[in-house]
Amino acid sequence: xxxxxxxxxxxxxxxxxxxxxxxxxxxxxxxxxxxxxxxxxxxxxxxxxxxxxxxxxxxxxxxxxxxxxxxxxxxxxxxxxxxxxxxxxxxxxxxxxxxxxxxxxxxx
Amino acid sequence: xxxxxxxxxxxxxxxxxxxxxxxxxxxxxxxxxxxxxxxxxxxxxxxxxxxxxxxxxxxxxxxxxxxxxxxxxxxxxxxxxxxxxxxxxxxxxxxxxxxxxxxxxxxxxxxxxxx
Numbered sequence: 001x002x003x004x005x006x007x008x009x010x011x012x013x014x015x016x017x018x019x020x021x022x023x024x025x026x027x028x029x030x031x032x033x034x035x036x037x038x039x040x041x042x043x044x045x046x047x048x049x050x051x052x053x054x055x056x057x058x059x060x061x062x063x064x065x066x067x068x069x070x071x072x073x074x075x076x077x078x079x080x081x082x083x084x085x086x087x088x089x090x091x092x093x094x095x096x097x098x099x100x101x102x103x104x105x106x107x108x
Numbered sequence: 109x110x111x112x113x114x115x116x117x118x119x120x121x122x123x124x125x126x127x128x129x130x131x132x133x134x135x136x137x138x139x140x141x142x143x144x145x146x147x148x149x150x151x152x153x154x155x156x157x158x159x160x161x162x163x164x165x166x167x168x169x170x171x172x173x174x175x176x177x178x179x180x181x182x183x184x185x186x187x188x189x190x191x192x193x194x195x196x197x198x199x200x201x202x203x204x205x206x207x208x209x210x211x212x213x214x215x216x217x218x219x220x221x222x223x
Binding site: 034041042043044045046049087096097098099100101 | 112143150151152153199201211212213214215216217
């Protein structure tokens with residue numbers, strides 16, 4: 001079973017920041033937080049991952065709370081192409097257990 | 109690199125027939141994963157390999173499913189006999205060395221329809 005809880009769906013206006021929350025209250029010390037997304041009919045795509053510190057790359061930022069029980073994925077300037085299902089996963093290795101994710105709709 | 113390559117992209121077969129799905133991982137990746145995606149159950153991990161050896165096949169639904177990785181550049185997922193409930197999108201993914209906590213790269217999937 002997935003160890004994360006995410007909202008089922010969210011909307012975001014184009015050009016605004018999209019903030020996707022994830023709860024992982026049972027995360028263990030050696031588990032990383034990963035974010036993937038799946039655009040319709042495509043394979044999942046890696047976005048970002050982190051352990052304790054906040055992380056940023058060209059796609060997004062990941063904010064992890066100090067107690068590591070929750071995190072937020074931030075897409076700073078959402079575009080229509082960011083419409084997808086976003087998965088938050090906690091894992092020590094790469095054998096990921098995907099939950100239902102959050103369906104993000106970016107609206108014009 | 110062309111990424112993870114899966115074939116065929118679409119497969120339609122009749123119930124009872126054998127189906128073989130193929131995957132070519134990214135060169136140099138030590139881990140290979142097979143996932144299945146349906147509307148009802150989402151993305152499920154079926155099996156994964158490390159250096160061509162199956163590590164965890166607990167997600168394989170039943171004995172009708174089998175997976176092999178004869179070498180580092182090729183893997184197959186076979187269903188024999190196929191049933192309508194096997195209809196799904198099957199994804200293959202590969203990943204570099206364990207412990208580096210890098211990303212997994214997914215193929216475009218094979219959409220299987222069993223009629």
